[in-house]
Amino acid sequence: MSIKTVGIIGAGAMGNGIAQVCAVAGLNAIMQDINDAALGKAMKTIGGSLERLVRKGTLTEAQTAEVLARIKTTTNPDDLAVSDIVIEAATENEALKLKLLQGIDAILPPSTIIASNTSSISITKLAAATSRPDKFIGMHFFNPVPVMALVEIITGLRTSEATADTVAELARTLGKTPIGVKNSAGFVVNRILCPMINEAVFTLQEGLATAEEIDAGMKLGCNHPIGPLALCDLVGLDVQLAVMHVLYQTFNDPKYRPAPLLQEMVDAGMLGRKSGQGFYKYG
Ligand code: 3HC
Secondary structure: OOEEEEEOOOOOOHHHHHHHHHHHHOEEEEEEEEHHHHHHHHHHHHHHHHHHHHHHHHOOHHHHHHHHEEEEOOOOOHHHHHEEEEEOOOOOOHHHHHHHHHHHHHHHHOOEEEEOOOOOOOOHHHHHOOOHHHHHEEOOOOOOOOOOOOEEEEEEEOHHHHHHHHHHHHHHHOOEEEEEEOOOOOHHHHHHHHHHHHHHHHHHHHHOHHOOOOHHHHHHOOOOOHHHHHHHHOOOOOHHHHHHHHHHHHHHHHHOOHHHHHHHHOOOOOOOOHHHEEEEOOO
16 A cells, blocks of 8 residues: 555654654645644744755755645644544553544544554554554654654554555655564563663662763763753653553553652653753753
């Protein structure tokens, strides 16, 4: 099946990044969110990201206009009905995702694939909210989407091979490298990455070193591009906390307990870059 139009639910960091890479790859993208302010902010982010590509010489001004013309925005989920695939990239909240997926399932023709960009929630469980578990799959992108080369393709218990093949091909069309992963909380990358970030928060909470020193340690000692606390700010402390909750609840293993400081900071509204303050302050 050839994919020409991609519907995206959610215009946040992941949703707008997915819309951008689809449009850059020559596909039509329809991005849906609940209000025009969120969509306007998303289009501004995409504009800024495309400007970087123009500055680098990978895109011309004329191509930028074409890319932007391929991205439509809407507040009406019915407008996603023309999509060949819909990728759900809403907030990492199971109840919300189940509700959105049930809603979109009722709107889309039976042939349309539905993918979730969830960071950790069971694909099998999300699939069960729809009438098409064979055409439901996890398509997990990484932040910032235009830069990160990986997409995890997560098959739930009832995902068909044809769906997995189509979605892996889509990832390649977007210039990404897909890896196939069996359904399990946090999949592969977040199962490894998020406990590492959580442990960094514990080291900060225990006063072992400052945030800057912890991050310098992992950058200089392990060659990570940014430190774990700066990465947590990029990903969002709320997302990191949500993933740790899913890991902890699913595996029932204390090694996944969220660091209390992480919970405290989320309670205080310190969500990282998106709120202007996390482990660091942002202008
Ligand atoms: N759009 C387009 N290009 C962008 C961009 C964006 N939003 N953000 C950065 N770039 C490009 C820059 O133009 C630059 O390109 P160049 O090297 O060709 O000139 C390159 O990326 C590096 O950017 P900067 O020089 O501005 O900044 P850094 O060197 O600090 O790199 C980074 C930024 C690429 C984000 C780097 O810090 C990094 O790789 N960090 C780790 C990111 C990571 O691990 N992401 C995964 C998070 S986990 C996740 O998302 C899963 C979720 O479920 C939780």
